[in-house]
């Protein structure tokens with residue numbers, strides 16, 4: 001981590017008040033810490049949007065395992081992508097529904113494509129996906 005640099009920021013009063021309320025809700029130790037987190041988050045988002053970066057992802061799927069062939073299709077696709085899937089967890093939610101959580105690591109474009117393919121399989125009811133860029137050293 002490099003040295004800290006101070007700089008002045010001019011904000012409208014109401015924007016500053018909203019920022020301070022957000023900091024309070026999120027229990028940020030200081031405005032500086034909150035601003036650093038926001039800048040890192042934006043830079044990370046931009047890296048994910050503009051390039052194929054090394055990333056970690058979490059994909060959560062909810063599906064009815066009674067749908068014919070669905071469990072088999074999901075398993076087949078996951079085995080094809082075994083190099084990107086570092087952990088999975090399967091929960092039997094109720095008589096019909098399963099929740100599967102996959103922890104992924106690899107090139108962001110590959111992870112996004114895998115998530116899209118798994119979510120698109122007929123019978124998958126819900127699919128949420130989040131990506132976090134790795135290797136950003138600031």
Ligand code: NI
Nearest residue numbers: 091092097098
């Ligand atoms: Ni199940």
